[in-house]
Amino acid sequence: MRSAIVLGAGMAGMGTALHLQQRGWSVVLVDRGEPGRETSYGNAGIIQSEAVEPYAMPRDRATLWAIATGRSNDVHYELRHLPRHLGPLLRYWWHSSPRRHAAASRAYATLIAQAAPEHAALIEAAGTADLVRRTGFRILHRGQRAMDAAAADAERLGARHGLRVRTLSPAELAAAEPALKQAGAGAIHWEDPWSVRDPGALVSAYAALFVRRGGTLLRGEADSLAPTRRGWSVRSADGTVEAEAGVVALGPWSPAALRRFGYRIAMVEKRGYHRHWRSARTLEAPLLDAENGYVLAPMAAGLRVTTGAELASPEAATGPVQLARAEAAARDLLDLGAPRENAPWSGIRPCMPDMLPVVGPAPRHRGLWFQFGHGHQGFTLGPASGRLLAEAMSGETPFVPEAPFGPARLAAA
Structure with missing residues (x-):
């Protein structure tokens, strides 16, 4: 069974974890606090299908x-x-x-059109x-x-x-x-x-669904993320966890977590x-x-x-x-x-400066994946971008074009 560690239990991380589960992955979701208590809690609680153009x-x-x-x-x-x-x-x-x-x-509209349907299923x-x-x-x-x-x-x-x-x-x-x-x-x-x-309660309910489906929620710190011979590991309150893939879904804390690996993300x-x-x-x-x-x-x-x-x-x-x-x-x-x-x-x-979330494989580290930078729309887009990432990780044909959201663009941004 393929395995993944998802760092960050906000809406973006939660959407990713649930979609990986649906594709047969063994998933550990790691956060320093309770699910949905950070940025995913503090928004206006709107799933915005009308926001087809990002705020310029x-x-x-x-x-x-x-x-x-x-x-x-x-x-x-x-x-x-x-x-x-x-x-x-x-x-x-x-x-x-x-x-x-x-x-x-044009790219943004393809993803946000899927936001409500992905939320509806969850x-x-x-x-x-x-x-x-x-x-x-x-x-x-x-x-x-x-x-x-x-x-x-x-x-x-x-x-x-x-x-x-x-x-x-x-x-x-x-x-x-x-x-x-x-x-x-x-x-x-x-x-x-x-x-x-209650936006925080919705994320918590998705977390409970994740656990009912066999997922594991752990407390841990993102700065312990490290490559291993098998893949990636993180230290948690219950010990070190290792998996073949690591997903950074830490919202505004993502650039700091990735700086240790040589990524300078504006x-x-x-x-x-x-x-x-x-x-x-x-x-x-x-x-x-x-x-x-x-x-x-x-x-x-x-x-x-x-x-x-x-x-x-x-x-x-x-x-x-x-x-x-x-x-x-x-x-x-x-x-x-x-x-x-x-x-x-x-x-x-x-x-992100180009107004698009970062969803896809890390350019220089095998098995490391990015899922962050949703701007004002993380609560809306988390399940849809989570599906896009889970499809990429599973080798499936993406349900929306993936190239505009890929991390490779950051080098030229």
Whole structure:
């Protein structure tokens, strides 16, 4: 029986482990903590079938100036932390040119189209349908000009990719979401996305499914990964584990884990925040306030307010400037009530400069495989990219073209 160690029990690692299992592999899943407690826990809980084009770096002067001067809540930074981000950001800028972004979007769309079907199979097997809402995802615009531009773009994407989308007038949005105190200029309602009321619980349920199917979950540290004559080994709390293949699915910690093997991987590390609120009236579907750069997501723990991107050092103290701005803007839309947590959650999103996840074999190490860099879409894409990797590891024909996601591209990125 073929064997694998998967490092990282977030959604990407979990999707990989489950798909390898289905192909007859013996799999050990290793993490320093409980499954789904890091980046996979802290998102807005949306399985985003509508996000067929990855988020490119803005290139118009007005948007860049708003970010540079701190007037935009989409991105927050401190000058002292920018030097560590400069190289990856310049590559991100280069890949965001219209031609390169269009090429990335063509590849990205093939994978994200498989996200909901791959989740659906796991949701059924794990018995977690009660965690999932199929009410879509809405994007509110406060100004009419922005609303008109968004409606035209949504119509373009919907027609090109066969996505269900509606443009809601302020009255229609108010009727759909009675908790709102105002409806701005209306909203774009993407009808195909699903939302999850507890993202961490969904990953935990997938982990329980993995164990029921014979998988092994262990506590261990990624820095113990080492090549052996047979393949790869990792030290765990239960002793050293060895397998013929090793998979690095460590999200934002992947580049550090691979540096020991000579890989220098540029990654845009974006810190994000969330906090739950005890709102007496909640929303029927997640809502993005486009002007203010945050999402309101109804969760089991309360109404979750999630932020955009903060460019900081991993060691820097958290400073939830964006969250404070988001919460102030959210109070214009509905009554938040009191916060459930005194201190917000924070975590890092691993974004590749070319906006595509890294899925495939390590260029210079036999039996080592990469599965990371999903940006803001790791929760959405984990099972689909996990299937793509498991197919490659098993010698199968990939269900989507694999070349755009392969690690070999990093040398030229």
